[in-house]
Amino acid sequence: MGIMELLSPVVIAVLGSCVLFLFFRWQNLRGPPCIQGWVPWIGAGFEFGKAPLEFIEKARLKYGPIFTIFAMGNRMTFVTEEEGIDVFLKSKHVDFELAVQNPVYHTAWIPKNVFLALHEKLYVLMKGKMGTFSMHQFTGQLTEEFHEQLEALGTHGTMDLNKFVRHLLYPATVNTLFKKGLFFTNERKSKEFYQHFKTYDEGFEYGSQLPEWLLRNWSKSKRWLLALFEKNIEEIKAHKPAEGHSGTLMQVMLDIVKTETGQHSPNYALLLLWASLANAPPMAFWTLAFVLSHPDIHKTVLEDISSVFGTAGKDKIKVSEDDLKKLPLIKWCVLEAIRLRAPGVITRKVVKPVQILSHTVPSGDLLMVSPFWLHRNPKYFPEPDSFKPERWKEANIDKNVFLDCFMAFGGGKFQCPGRWFALLEIQICVILVLYKYDCSLLDPLPKQSCLHLVGVPQPEGNCRIEYRQRT
Numbered sequence: 001m002g003i004m005e006l007l008s009p010v011v012i013a014v015l016g017s018c019v020l021f022l023f024f025r026w027q028n029l030r031g032p033p034c035i036q037g038w039v040p041w042i043g044a045g046f047e048f049g050k051a052p053l054e055f056i057e058k059a060r061l062k063y064g065p066i067f068t069i070f071a072m073g074n075r076m077t078f079v080t081e082e083e084g085i086d087v088f089l090k091s092k093h094v095d096f097e098l099a100v101q102n103p104v105y106h107t108a109w110i111p112k113n114v115f116l117a118l119h120e121k122l123y124v125l126m127k128g129k130m131g132t133f134s135m136h137q138f139t140g141q142l143t144e145e146f147h148e149q150l151e152a153l154g155t156h157g158t159m160d161l162n163k164f165v166r167h168l169l170y171p172a173t174v175n176t177l178f179k180k181g182l183f184f185t186n187e188r189k190s191k192e193f194y195q196h197f198k199t200y201d202e203g204f205e206y207g208s209q210l211p212e213w214l215l216r217n218w219s220k221s222k223r224w225l226l227a228l229f230e231k232n233i234e235e236i237k238a239h240k241p242a243e244g245h246s247g248t249l250m251q252v253m254l255d256i257v258k259t260e261t262g263q264h265s266p267n268y269a270l271l272l273l274w275a276s277l278a279n280a281p282p283m284a285f286w287t288l289a290f291v292l293s294h295p296d297i298h299k300t301v302l303e304d305i306s307s308v309f310g311t312a313g314k315d316k317i318k319v320s321e322d323d324l325k326k327l328p329l330i331k332w333c334v335l336e337a338i339r340l341r342a343p344g345v346i347t348r349k350v351v352k353p354v355q356i357l358s359h360t361v362p363s364g365d366l367l368m369v370s371p372f373w374l375h376r377n378p379k380y381f382p383e384p385d386s387f388k389p390e391r392w393k394e395a396n397i398d399k400n401v402f403l404d405c406f407m408a409f410g411g412g413k414f415q416c417p418g419r420w421f422a423l424l425e426i427q428i429c430v431i432l433v434l435y436k437y438d439c440s441l442l443d444p445l446p447k448q449s450c451l452h453l454v455g456v457p458q459p460e461g462n463c464r465i466e467y468r469q470r471t
């Protein structure tokens with residue numbers, strides 16, 4: 001064998017490796033700047049986990065409008081300007097279902113094949129059942145439910161505002177979307193439910209990523225909630241819908257779940273429970289807290305309520321869709337609170353490399369947008385840190401259009417299907433509370449906690465409300 005014959009495969013292999021090396025290096029250079037720490041797999045996880053919201057904003061200031069954070073085995077590429085957001089919302093190469101499937105498995109034990117088979121069908125159903133044209137079906141029941149809960153608050157008292165709104169919204173939501181009287185039949189049961197849901201909700205983000213044996217309390221509460229649904233699922237299915245109604249949202253969802261799998265009904269119930277209670281109650285908190293801490297706005301809101309319902313405070317008023325239309329300021333206050341306390345991140349999985357600005361984002365990355373920070377960009381929202389409900393005058397609210405770059409409910413094909421329901425229940429809740437009671441805050445408006453990224457930020461520390469029935 002001649003020396004040239006022997007050499008050529010070696011030379012080809014060496015040259016090939018060089019080309020591949022240079023190619024990957026070039027690809028990497030074209031990727032966004034990456035913050036990856038030095039610990040394998042954990043990457044920047046420790047730093048990021050301490051205060052993720054702040055970490056993202058600091059990274060944006062240092063690295064510019066697109067950057068990658070490597071943490072806990074994930075590459076999360078954040079986009080903060082139009083070009084990236086456009087790709088996030090419109091590109092065929094980024095996928096919602098693949099981004100959330102793993103967290104859904106961890107938090108509710110729904111296997112990948114079941115989730116992918118059912119997701120779109122369930123989404124279409126939720127979108128229809130909670131679409132703008134269906135809202136009139138909920139207005140009456142929500143009003144009744146809130147009256148019932150307000151009764152239990154008595155004529156006056158002092159309470160942590162977070163607890164106050166949960167006391168109103170948890171039962172009202174569950175009774176409306178699942179089945180009347182499902183969990184809140186006595187005080188002991190309610191307390192137990194609140195406790196387990198709180199633990200499940202607070203640990204949701206960690207639970208969606210970390211092994212369950214690291215999160216014992218969270219796992220216990222998750223199992224408790226699943227067992228509760230297992231016990232009640234037949235009762236939910238059997239519950240007779242009111243005349244002219246097709247059934248509660250949960251009932252019609254279970255009909256679809258049944259077509260694919262019988263055994264995962266409680267798991268879907270748990271997911272809907274979390275989606276319907278994790279964001280709307282804290283948002284009712286923030287709306288009331290913002291209104292009560294802005295005396296001018298509070299005064300105008302009260303005048304508006306009196307102009308529609310009178311001043312009595314004792315009557316069990318009925319709130320109709322027409323009444324809501326006469327109270328635009330209250331809707332603007334809700335939307336402005338949502339703008340300021342929007343979820344930390346929303347996410348999509350990159351399934352084919354996408355080009356953003358001068359960078360190539362590789363497949364496998366999670367593409368992330370932070371509505372919380374996007375809503376603080378003065379380019380889109382002048383004086384972004386101020387609570388200014390009147391900025392919503394510019395939005396075409398009658399046609400259900402939000403302000404440009406408002407992304408608290410996500411966007412694109414799988415935008416939050418519960419958004420109109422959430423807006424409705426928060427508006428009715430705020431109206432009934434402020435109609436019935438003279439309210440004031442005993443503590444300053446709290447800051448938002450920077451600890452969590454998924455969902456609406458919770459308040460940091462307590463904030464008490466003092467309420468007294470109007471005479």
Ligand code: HEM
Nearest residue numbers: 123275276279280283346408409410411414415416418422
């Ligand atoms: C102010 C309150 C709420 C906020 C800020 C909010 C926000 C969001 C966001 C950001 C998403 C992800 C969308 C995306 O990635 O594009 C989402 C999804 C979802 N939301 Fe909401 N949400 C709220 C209230 C509700 C309520 C009351 C319900 C149910 C009644 C609900 C049901 C859902 C469901 C089921 C999904 C998942 C949709 C899917 O799987 O495709 N949300 N929400």
